Amino acid sequence: QSALTQPASVSGSPGQSITISCTGTRSDVGAYKYVSWYQQHPGKAPKLMIYEVTNRPSGISNRFSGSKSGNTASLTISGLQAEDEANYYCSSYTTTSIVLFGGGTKLTVL
Amino acid sequence: QLQLQESGPGLVKPSETLSLTCSVSGDSITGTPYYWGWIRQPPGKGLEWIGSIYYTGTTYYNPSLKSRVSISGDTSKNQFSLRLSSVTAADTAVYYCARHYRLGSRADSFDPWGQGTLVTVSS
Numbered sequence: 266q267s268a269l270t271q272p273a274s275v276s277g278s279p280g281q282s283i284t285i286s287c288t289g290t291r292s293d294v295g296a297y298k299y300v301s302w303y304q305q306h307p308g309k310a311p312k313l314m315i316y317e318v319t320n321r322p323s324g325i326s327n328r329f330s331g332s333k334s335g336n337t338a339s340l341t342i343s344g345l346q347a348e349d350e351a352n353y354y355c356s357s358y359t360t361t362s363i364v365l366f367g368g369g370t371k372l373t374v375l
Numbered sequence: 376q377l378q379l380q381e382s383g384p385g386l387v388k389p390s391e392t393l394s395l396t397c398s399v400s401g402d403s404i405t406g407t408p409y410y411w412g413w414i415r416q417p418p419g420k421g422l423e424w425i426g427s428i429y430y431t432g433t434t435y436y437n438p439s440l441k442s443r444v445s446i447s448g449d450t451s452k453n454q455f456s457l458r459l460s461s462v463t464a465a466d467t468a469v470y471y472c473a474r475h476y477r478l479g480s481r482a483d484s485f486d487p488w489g490q491g492t493l494v495t496v497s498s
Contacts, residue, residue, distance in 0.1 A: 266438075268421065299482045299483040299484075301483065301484040301485070303422075303485075309490075310471055310487075310488040310489065310490055310491050311414075311422065311471070311485070311488055312486075312487075312488070313484055313485065313486035313487075316476070316481045316482075316484040316486075317480075317481065317482065317484075320481070322481075322486060354421065354422050356422075356424075356483070356484075356485075357483075358482065358483040361438070362435055363424065363435065363437055363438065364412075364424040364427075364437075364483055365424070366414075366421055366422040366423065366424060367421070368421045369421040369422070
């Protein structure tokens with residue numbers, strides 16, 4: 266199975282909102298609510314930001330939100346801050362019981 | 376607080392077997408409903424799930440690596456391990472271990488992650 270499709274890069278100014286898309290198929294993103302989002306700063310391990318499409322782990326800012334429509338999931342970051350600049354990855358469970366990641370999106374805060 | 380730490384050789388020769396261990400502290404790997412997983416990231420590239428193990432020994436592997444991968448657990452040491460055989464330069468990556476919420480709440484998310492360890496395949 267191919268990786269989930271994410272835009273290579275997105276950018277926004279401080280205070281603005283941005284959305285990162287994650288497109289899969291009926292066999293992964295479209296099949297379940299098991300989509301997660303991770304933030305990765307350079308040289309660091311990924312950090313879980315969203316699980317089960319819309320849920321935030323304890324300690325994650327409510328500026329981060331997730332949604333899904335059909336085969337596409339989205340991560341929205343509102344009130345952009347300089348510290349949000351990082352790479353973001355989506356992942357999804359699939360009908361073949363494996364986990365697929367997206368190719369990653371580099372967020373630049375202008 | 377749960378912490379994971381990867382360990383193992385940083386350099387492996389082509390055609391040999393890569394072996395890494397993940398030491399878990401702050402929780403038992405026999406805790407339910409958690410699986411324990413391995414994920415890798417080639418330099419400058421994205422994440423790839425390798426596979427995950429439940430303390431009973433049940434494993435799930437990425438089909439693209441399944442023929443070369445083996446994940447095992449040692450409950451007495453609270454560790455789990457990865458073996459990847461017949462490695463090539465394409466297996467050069469940072470290898471992460473992580474708790475895998477495979478079942479129940481937070482299904483199929485990874486949290487937390489170890490800091491990662493770079494394994495280079497080169498002669």
